[in-house]
Amino acid sequence: MFLVRLVYASTISKGNTESDISQILDTAKQHNASVDVTGALLFNRNYFLQCLEGSRLRVNEIYHRILNDRRHQNILLLDYREVSEREFGDWSMGYIPEVAMTTPINMKYSVSKQFDPYSMSGESAYKLLLHLSQVVKTV
Ligand SMILES: Cc1cc2nc3c(=O)[nH]c(=O)nc-3n(C[C@H](O)[C@H](O)[C@H](O)COP(=O)(O)O)c2cc1C
Numbered sequence: 001m002f003l004v005r006l007v008y009a010s011t012i013s014k015g016n017t018e019s020d021i022s023q024i025l026d027t028a029k030q031h032n033a034s035v036d037v038t039g040a041l042l043f044n045r046n047y048f049l050q051c052l053e054g055s056r057l058r059v060n061e062i063y064h065r066i067l068n069d070r071r072h073q074n075i076l077l078l079d080y081r082e083v084s085e086r087e088f089g090d091w092s093m094g095y096i097p098e099v100a101m102t103t104p105i106n107m108k109y110s111v112s113k114q115f116d117p118y119s120m121s122g123e124s125a126y127k128l129l130l131h132l133s134q135v136v137k138t139v
Helices: 018-034 056-067 103-109 122-138
Strands: 003-012 038-044 047-055 072-083 094-096
Touching (some): 003 056, 003 122, 018 038, 038 122, 047 056, 047 122, 056 072, 072 122
Antiparallel strands (some): 003 047, 038 047
16 A cells, blocks of 8 residues: 545634644644554634545544544645655654744745745645744754
8 A cells, every 4th residue: 555645724613722723732742653643733713724645444433533523624635645655754753833934934825924825836835844844843
């Protein structure tokens, strides 16, 4: 079974808070590690941007769970492709908090100063996550 990468954007549902995000992360880290899925999750301006990488079967299974999760809405698939290698191999689900994002980093991959994953191409969204993961790892 080969590797795939999936990137999607979504919006946090009303009434959900930072503590819900830490619960989401706990589940994600535990479950993803058990099925060899890796990736990164960014939360910024009420938006989630997430990348999942792993076997097609496992990534597909997780994406289905995520689609049914009421803690977020307006889930938009930005990119799905077969890949030859992982980029987040050391992260079962690495979290990228709001503070990691600066205007210059966002501007590098976006059409405007305000972060809006719904206006990003799949490639730019993926590259933004990759860039921010390096920032988080070096802090
Ligand atoms: C933004 C967001 C990201 C999530 N990421 C993952 C993930 O990477 N892996 C995972 O197993 N669950 C993730 N979840 C949680 C799943 O939606 C689901 O609640 C969890 O896998 C438990 O599924 P179950 O209730 O069907 O057992 C995420 C949820 C949200 C809202």
